Every structure is written in structure tokens, then in C-alpha cells.
Amino acid sequence: MERPGLKELLDDIHADKVDVIVVYKIDRLTRSLMDFSKIMDVLDAAEASFAAVTQHFNTTTSMGRLTLNVLLSFAQFEREVTGERIRDKIAASRKKGMWMGGARPLGYDNIDKKLVINEKEAKIVRLIFELYVEQGTAPDVAEELDRRSVRNKEWIGQKGKRKGGKPFRTQGVCTILQNPLYLGKMRYKDEVYDGLHEAIITTEIWEAAQTQLESQRAKRSDAKRTKSPSLLKGIIFDASGKPMTCTHSSKKGNKKYPYYLSRSILGKRKGNDDNALRIPAQAIESLVRDRVETVCKTKSADHEFILKVVRRITVFKNMVEIELNHGESGVDLKCAESRGDEIIIDKSHAVLRIRASLQTRDNQMAFITPSGYDASRVGKPDAVLVKNIVLAWKWREMLDNLKYNSIPELCRGEHQSEGYVRRLLPLSFLAPDIIESILDGKQPPSLDLKHCTTTELPHYWDAQRKLLGYIA
Structure with missing residues (x-):
């Protein structure tokens, strides 16, 4: 009809x-x-x-x-x-692994109903996977591709119009990272079969990317509140001195994401209130719990414990003030100095002034101090850094065992760019205690993959410890 x-x-x-x-x-x-x-x-x-x-x-x-x-x-x-x-x-x-048409995938040309590698586009696909394994988040990859003026696939449509050739978006990057086509596979519904076309990336880089994707999903899942839906209920205020209310937003799969809101936002009366805030609960709760556990020398600051120690929390746009019951036994303010906080002491209470702003890191919001400290990551291994150290060690062993006689030969054999390999190889020469601390998630806050790969690492271990913030 x-x-x-x-x-x-x-x-x-x-x-x-x-x-x-x-x-x-x-x-x-x-x-x-x-x-x-x-x-x-x-x-x-x-x-x-x-x-x-x-x-x-x-x-x-x-x-x-x-x-x-x-x-x-x-x-x-x-x-x-x-x-x-x-x-x-x-x-x-x-x-059977045959290509049955559809949207033209980046990295391949459709010739006689078969997928044939387009080497120019294949380099872009490999770059996307390498950047993701190195940087860890799809938005960062999309931003870097845009900085390098890398564009998505361009073709001529049936009506003769030119299509594509636009900057990569986060969703487009995620689609490529999850497509087994680039591993030489063919997906049909929920099953994956061996394809008749050649792979663009190696199994190693594919598995590293999938592990990183799963890690990102786990981090987003960890952001959910578990026991207490509002850890700081009744003691958190915005810069105007007004109480903040805990609420949540829901997305697909009935997942709830809790937030602390200024009441002016909750009532849609923000108007000219510049102090109105909307803060992810995980971000502020991680910061408060970290400081309370530091000054009280404990590892389990629950809702009841925090209410006993903390009198008031005031959140500004670039600072958080935590007012503590100074007379409470077990509170050691000297421990807060290790975090670089400003301490104001009165007779009955003390105020910790934490210079920190809300920023995005590893695809989630967190309060970051000027030194790069992120309380939400304390005690958690940096998955991106760990994976790249493992990769660096693997390549170093290949060179040591003479599987490859040179770095260029290794790059050709492992289908990696030479710049990428040369940036990662120095990670295999880190001091054993530095690597151990990274695996345990106890490295200095500023130590991440970007810092390691953009800084020339010394050969001497003591110099490495000093450069990377292990010793003064």
C-alpha cells in the first residue's frame, strides 16, 4: 500500500x-x-x-x-x-564469512562483492585502535583524530553526491572498536564467524581494546551507589549556603546515576544563581571519604562514621571545604598536609580547604586537584597504563630473543606503527618497585600513560623514582 x-x-x-x-x-x-x-x-x-x-x-x-x-x-x-x-x-x-553488502566499512573497498583492504584507510583503523589502547577513552581518541585532521570514510553515493569525509565522533570510534570485521571476522546477529576477507589489526591489539572497553563499562558500573543512596545527605551545601539534595537520572537498562543538586536547580529556579551546582555523587563522595579516611587513619568510612566526624561540607566551583569535629578522637590533621590541603583550626572544629575542580577523567567525572590527584582512583590500578607496560615487555622480549632484529622489523611483523612502539618500549625499563606500585594502584596521582610516554625516562632507577614523584 x-x-x-x-x-x-x-x-x-x-x-x-x-x-x-x-x-x-x-x-x-x-x-x-x-x-x-x-x-x-x-x-x-x-x-x-x-x-x-x-x-x-x-x-x-x-x-x-x-x-x-x-x-x-x-x-x-x-x-x-x-x-x-x-x-x-x-x-x-x-x-561462510561472505560480505553481503550494507554500509561500506572504513578500511575496506567492495570489489566484485568482496572486501579488499584499502591501505590508506586501514592505517586510520590501526591508528584508532592504537590511540584507544594508549589513551583509554573513545572521546579522547575522537579529539586526537580531529586534532590530526583525520576524517571518516568518504564515497560517492548513487546520486553522484559526495558523502562522508567528516570528523570522527565518539559513537563512530566505539563502533569501529567493537566491530570484529577488522579482525577478519564476520558478525551475524549474536554470533561471530571467520570471514573471507583479510584482517586489518592483530588479535593482540583487538583483545587489548576489548579489555579496555570492558574496563570502561566496569568503571561506569562502579559509579552506581550501592548501600547508601546519599552518603552525604544533610551535611552537604552549595556556595550559597543552601542544602544540596540527592537525586538520580536513569538511562537504558534502568541504571541510576545519583547526583547532588542545588535546590534552585531541582526546582527549576536557577535564574541568576551562579552558585547552583549539579555534582555526580561518586565524585564528591570519593573526595570526602578519601580525606576522612586520611585524617582518621581508617579504611572504611561509611555514612555513620562520616556523620560522626564531619559537621559540614561546602562545595564551590573550584574548591571543597570539609568542616571536621576537631575534638573527635582519632582525627589527625597532620595527615591532611600530605594531600596539600589548607587547614584552618578553631577551638571545636577544623576546616580542610581542598583546591579541586570537577573534570572528566577516564570517561567519568571526578574532583581533580591542581597536582592531578584523583581520590576516586586511589587504590585502583590504572588499566590503560598496566596494559601498555605488558605490551612493552612483550615487544622487548621479542627483541631480546632475536625474534626481530630491529624495531622497524618488529613493527612490520606486529603491524604496529614505529612511533607507537618507540613510545611504549621505555616502559619495559621502569624500576621493579615502580611497576609493582602501578600494578597495586599505589603510584603517584600524576603518573599515567601520557606522563610516561611524553617524558624521556632516565635509565637509572633512582632518577626514574625522582622524576615520576616517588621521592622528593
Whole structure:
């Protein structure tokens, strides 16, 4: 019923321009019994008739209508069987690893219905995977690609118009990272089969990227509140001195993401209130718990414990003030000095002034101090840094065991860019105690992959410890 020609015919019938519709066979008009019934209603209303040249029946009699319905039923059956055969053929071809058309993937050209590597685009695909394994988040990769003026696939459409050639977006990067096509595989529904085309990336880089993707999902999952939905309820205020309320937003899968909001935002009365804030609960709670556990020398600051020690929390745009019950036993303010906080002491209470601003790190919001300290990452290994250290050690062993005689030869054999390999190899020469601290998540806050790969690492271990912030 949605065919343009059929719509035009029906419009002519409504306009009394048609007396009779003549077709070669009934199934030339439609193969749907329901659609034909609608067409006949339109013909009856306009007092028009219908005729098939090779099929003789009279629709004014019951026998004629029965004959017509039987013919249409067989026509519809034939259409459905044909559709099933086509779907089965596509499924069988997919399982054999054949390319069955669709959107043209970056890195390949469709030549004689086969995927052939386009080496110019394949370099972009490898770069995306390398940047993701190195930097750890899709938004960072998209930003770096844009900085390098790298664009997505460009082609000429059926109407001769040029399409694509636009900057990469986060979603586009994620789609490429999760597509097994680049590993020489073919996905059909929920199954993955060996493809007939060549792979662009190695199994090693694919697995590293998938591990990183899973790590990002886990981090987002860890952001959910578990026991207490509002750890700081009743003691957190914005810069205007107004209490902040805990609420949450929901996304796909019924996941809840808790936030602390200024009441002016909650009531949609923000107006000119520049102090109104909307803060992810995980970000501020991690910061407060870290400081409380530091000054109280404990590792389990729950809601009840925090209420006992903390009198008030005031959140500014670039600072957080935590007012503590100074007289409470077990509070050691000297420990806060290790975090670089400003301490104001009164008779009954003390205030920790923490210079920190809300920033995005590893695809989640966190309060970051000027020194790069992030309380939400304390005690958690940096998955991106760990993976790249492992990769560096693997390449170093290949060179040591003479599997490859030079770095350029290694790059060709492992399908990696030389710049990428040369940036990572120095990680294999880190001091053992530095590597151990990274694996335990106890490295200095400023020590991440970017710092390690943009700084020339000394050969001497003591110099490394000093440069990377282990010793003063």
C-alpha cells in the first residue's frame, strides 16, 4: 500500500478518474490479502471495477470472491516463502564469512562483492585502535583524530553526491572498536564467524581494546551507589549556603546515576544563581571519604562514621571545604598536609580547604586537584597504563630473543606503527618497585600513560623514582 505508483492509482480512483483497473494477473497488483481487501473497498466506494486478463472470475458472486481470495492467499504464501529463502541465503552466506553488502566499512573497498583492504584507510583503523589502547577513552581518541585532521570514510553515493569525509565522533570510534570485521571476522546477529576477507589489526591489539572497553563499562558500573543512596545527605551545601539534595537520572537498562543538586536547580529556579551546582555523587563522595579516611587513619568510612566526624561540607566551583569535629578522637590533621590541603583550626572544629575542580577523567567525572590527584582512583590500578607496560615487555622480549632484529622489523611483523612502539618500549625499563606500585594502584596521582610516554625516562632507577614523584 506504500508503493508510490499504487498511491497515485488510489488517488485517481478517489478523484473518479478510473472506471476499471486491468492487470495481467491478480498478484501484479498486490500479494497481500489484507491490502487487496482495502483496495476493493476503495473500488466499491467509487463504483469502479477490477479485471485480470489471464484470470477470469466474477467478484459480484460468492464463488468469484472465494476464487479471488484463494488466488491471493497463494500469492501471499509465495511472497513469504521467497522472503524466507532470501533470509536463509543471507544467513548461510554470513556464516561462510561472505560480505553481503550494507554500509561500506572504513578500511575496506567492495570489489566484485568482496572486501579488499584499502591501505590508506586501514592505517586510520590501526591508528584508532592504537590511540584507544594508549589513551583509554573513545572521546579522547575522537579529539586526537580531529586534532590530526583525520576524517571518516568518504564515497560517492548513487546520486553522484559526495558523502562522508567528516570528523570522527565518539559513537563512530566505539563502533569501529567493537566491530570484529577488522579482525577478519564476520558478525551475524549474536554470533561471530571467520570471514573471507583479510584482517586489518592483530588479535593482540583487538583483545587489548576489548579489555579496555570492558574496563570502561566496569568503571561506569562502579559509579552506581550501592548501600547508601546519599552518603552525604544533610551535611552537604552549595556556595550559597543552601542544602544540596540527592537525586538520580536513569538511562537504558534502568541504571541510576545519583547526583547532588542545588535546590534552585531541582526546582527549576536557577535564574541568576551562579552558585547552583549539579555534582555526580561518586565524585564528591570519593573526595570526602578519601580525606576522612586520611585524617582518621581508617579504611572504611561509611555514612555513620562520616556523620560522626564531619559537621559540614561546602562545595564551590573550584574548591571543597570539609568542616571536621576537631575534638573527635582519632582525627589527625597532620595527615591532611600530605594531600596539600589548607587547614584552618578553631577551638571545636577544623576546616580542610581542598583546591579541586570537577573534570572528566577516564570517561567519568571526578574532583581533580591542581597536582592531578584523583581520590576516586586511589587504590585502583590504572588499566590503560598496566596494559601498555605488558605490551612493552612483550615487544622487548621479542627483541631480546632475536625474534626481530630491529624495531622497524618488529613493527612490520606486529603491524604496529614505529612511533607507537618507540613510545611504549621505555616502559619495559621502569624500576621493579615502580611497576609493582602501578600494578597495586599505589603510584603517584600524576603518573599515567601520557606522563610516561611524553617524558624521556632516565635509565637509572633512582632518577626514574625522582622524576615520576616517588621521592622528593
